Each structure stands twice: as structure tokens, then as C-alpha cells.
Amino acid sequence: MTTTAAPKSIEPIEQALQRAAVYDLLARALAYPDAATFASLLETGRMAGPLLAGTPAEEVLRLIDGLEREELEASHIRVFTLSCSPDCPTFETAFLSNDPAQQTGRMGDIAGFYRAFGVDPATPGFRPDDISVELEFMGYLCRKEVHAAEHLGAPRVGQVRRAERMFLQEHLGRWGAPLGRRIAQRSMAERFYFTAGEAMADWLDAECERLDCGPIDRVDAPQMTWEEPGSANDLLEDDDAELIAFEDIPVV
Numbered sequence: 001m002t003t004t005a006a007p008k009s010i011e012p013i014e015q016a017l018q019r020a021a022v023y024d025l026l027a028r029a030l031a032y033p034d035a036a037t038f039a040s041l042l043e044t045g046r047m048a049g050p051l052l053a054g055t056p057a058e059e060v061l062r063l064i065d066g067l068e069r070e071e072l073e074a075s076h077i078r079v080f081t082l083s084c085s086p087d088c089p090t091f092e093t094a095f096l097s098n099d100p101a102q103q104t105g106r107m108g109d110i111a112g113f114y115r116a117f118g119v120d121p122a123t124p125g126f127r128p129d130d131i132s133v134e135l136e137f138m139g140y141l142c143r144k145e146v147h148a149a150e151h152l153g154a155p156r157v158g159q160v161r162r163a164e165r166m167f168l169q170e171h172l173g174r175w176g177a178p179l180g181r182r183i184a185q186r187s188m189a190e191r192f193y194f195t196a197g198e199a200m201a202d203w204l205d206a207e208c209e210r211l212d213c214g215p216i217d218r219v220d221a222p223q224m225t226w227e228e229p230g231s232a233n234d235l236l237e238d239d240d241a242e243l244i245a246f247e248d249i250p251v252v
Contacts, residue, residue: 012157016145021048022057022203023139029060029196030090030183031132033076038069056199056206063192072192079187086222088182092129094224095175103224110134110171117144117163131179134172135200138164138207165211173208177201178220 025048028041045064052058080090089095092110093103110128114120114137126133141164148156167173183197208216 013146013149016142016149018051018055019207020139020142020146021051022055023135023142024048025052025057025060026196026200026203027132027135027139029192030135030200032080033069033072035069038067038072042067056202059195060192060199063195067192075187075190075193079183079190079193087186088179089222089224090131090179091127092131092134092171092175094222095179095219096223098223113137113163113167113171117141129171131176131200134167134176138167138172141167161211165213168204168208168211169213169216173204173213173216173218175219177204178218180204182221 021044024044025041028037028044031037031041033041042064045061049061052061080088093106097103097106107127107129114128117137117140119137119140141160145157145160145164148160177200180197180199180201184194184201185197187193187197
């Protein structure tokens, strides 16, 4: 897919608004399309439409028109599975670490980033390192940039820009574009997710260049490993397996 990034000639506030719109649309496009998220996707597309012209998200916007939630949900499951796809897991720690201690530390680092900007990272049902959450956070920072430009002055704009750059350098920019390309590769027959994956990859590459992030240590494939289904049961003798009951398993 051939697309262009946000035109560099537009005014800074307009560009920040455009960037926020792209991040918001991509966040909702890649989230699991339950009823609330699907409604939010349609509303975001309706509200952001004029801002997306000339960006990689423009083609995603065109595909939203006429989408049926049930069809999109089935497509999402085919691409990402019901739990987590080893080919394209949608959370950062799967890409950047296979060590549980390092994963915990990275999750804490991301949550600390959110808290520093007044965002509660403990929203039930969402991982702080989920791709949709990280994209939405970048959209939030872009809107903070707009507010700073309109009311707080250049020093605060610079502060927000530094936060955007740092979040790309340390988090989203390291794995978001590779994930997008893996989504596109996995969803050749699923037009919406193929387009959304390519759009995210193109957009994040352009963002890293636009914010002058410099060399980024990108990770092209997940570092986390998954056990083969049923491997845990291999540790049990056949006679012992039937002794396990659900009430014996602690609730966490």
C-alpha cells in the first residue's frame, strides 16, 4: 500500500490534531471489536474523517464504511485468535523480552509513563502494553501538545514533544511497525486488518522520522516463546490427570 505521511507544510497545531486522529483511529481499528469498541471506531471515523486525508489511515477510514461488527469480530479472531497469536502478539513485552522479570519491569515502566501524564494504567480488561493502549496514549499526547500550544507556550510544547519522542524510542517505535507488518502478512485475506497493519507500520515509521527519534532498536519478531498446546499435561501420568479438578486450581 502506497501512502503518504502528514504533510510537513501544515501548521503545528493542525498537524498535532491530525496525528491524534490517526493514532485514535488505529487504536480502535486494532482493538477487539466488541460492541462498545466498534461503536467507538465508527464514531472516531466520522469525527476524524477530514483530518485523515493524505495519511496512511485514510484507506482504513474508507473501509470502515459498511463494516458489520459480527464480520469484523470473526475476522479479528482469525487474525489474532481468541487469546494471543504467537505470530503477531499485540503486546509489547512479547516482542521485547522472554524473561518474566524483565517483562514485569517493562510493564511498570510503561505504567509509570502513563501516570506521569495523568493516565490511570489500571483500567480493567486492558494491558498497559497492548498495542491499542499505546496507540491511544500517543493520541492523548498529541492532544496535550495541542493544549500546550494553545494555552501554555513553547516550553510546554517542547516538553510534550520530548515525551512523544521518548515513548517511541523506548516503547511503541521499537515494536509497533514490525507488528503492523506481521499483521498485514498474516491477514492477506482479511482486507481490513491487512490495511490497518500496513497503515500502522507506515505511520509509525513516518512518526519516528518526523520526531527525529534517531536510530531505534527495533525488534522484528516476538521474543516471547509459547509452549505447544498440551505440553503441560505431558508432565502428568495418565492415571494422575483425572485427579485434577477445577476447584483445585487457585484463582488469580
